[in-house]
Amino acid sequence: NAGVTQTPKFQVLKTGQSMTLQCAQDMNHEYMSWYRQDPGMGLRLIHYSVGAGITDQGEVPNGYNVSRSTTEDFPLRLLSAAPSQTSVYFCASSYLPGQGIREQYFGPGTRLTVT
Amino acid sequence: SQQGEEDPQALSIQEGENATMNCSYKTSINNLQWYRQNSGRGLVHLILIRSNEREKHSGRLRVTLDTSKKSSSLLITASRAADTASYFCATVMFSGGYNKLIFGAGTRLAVHP
Numbered sequence: 462n463a464g465v466t467q468t469p470k471f472q473v474l475k476t477g478q479s480m481t482l483q484c485a486q487d488m489n490h491e492y493m494s495w496y497r498q499d500p501g502m503g504l505r506l507i508h509y510s511v512g513a514g515i516t517d518q519g520e521v522p523n524g525y526n527v528s529r530s531t532t533e534d535f536p537l538r539l540l541s542a543a544p545s546q547t548s549v550y551f552c553a554s555s556y557l558p559g560q561g562i563r564e565q566y567f568g569p570g571t572r573l574t575v576t
Numbered sequence: 577s578q579q580g581e582e583d584p585q586a587l588s589i590q591e592g593e594n595a596t597m598n599c600s601y602k603t604s605i606n607n608l609q610w611y612r613q614n615s616g617r618g619l620v621h622l623i624l625i626r627s628n629e630r631e632k633h634s635g636r637l638r639v640t641l642d643t644s645k646k647s648s649s650l651l652i653t654a655s656r657a658a659d660t661a662s663y664f665c666a667t668v669m670f671s672g673g674y675n676k677l678i679f680g681a682g683t684r685l686a687v688h689p
Contacts, residue, residue: 503681561606561668562677567618
């Protein structure tokens, strides 16, 4: 199993550009999520999904879109990049049994700089 | 603001000492999880404790949960230099029709040889 993979590892964007961060998992997990981590801080939830076709907003959704057309993939789209979106982005996935979210498996992260 | 808040923000100890980190949260939870992050890396799951459990052990880790006080603690016994990392608590909360996992700001632990 490759686990959770993210591409690209690094990205530099100019203000106003758009791009898509890719995330894929091969563990057949129902739950997938995107977080951003700013220096010296914890992770803030951007968007999450509980299954194909079902997504919802997290704590900081503005400026980001997601879709979940398959169980495996959960891309994050930046609509019009702003310097405030400079951060490290982590994708994670887990099982979603009836008793709640289980341990999350994290990807290696994407370091995004917006100039 | 974030659901979970860790205390202290930073902790510096010597090898062999115990390290205790605390987490407080605001709303009812389904379960609470602790993660570790080495510098520049992704997070790794350490332990999960359900809302109906009070204590859980895994190797040198001991986690307690007090739902009446909305708090949890992570104890690392006989710490090693390799335990140097940031530690985060995360709570599973039911909101808007779905469960979601919310992280705290973390505790930075430095273990000195």
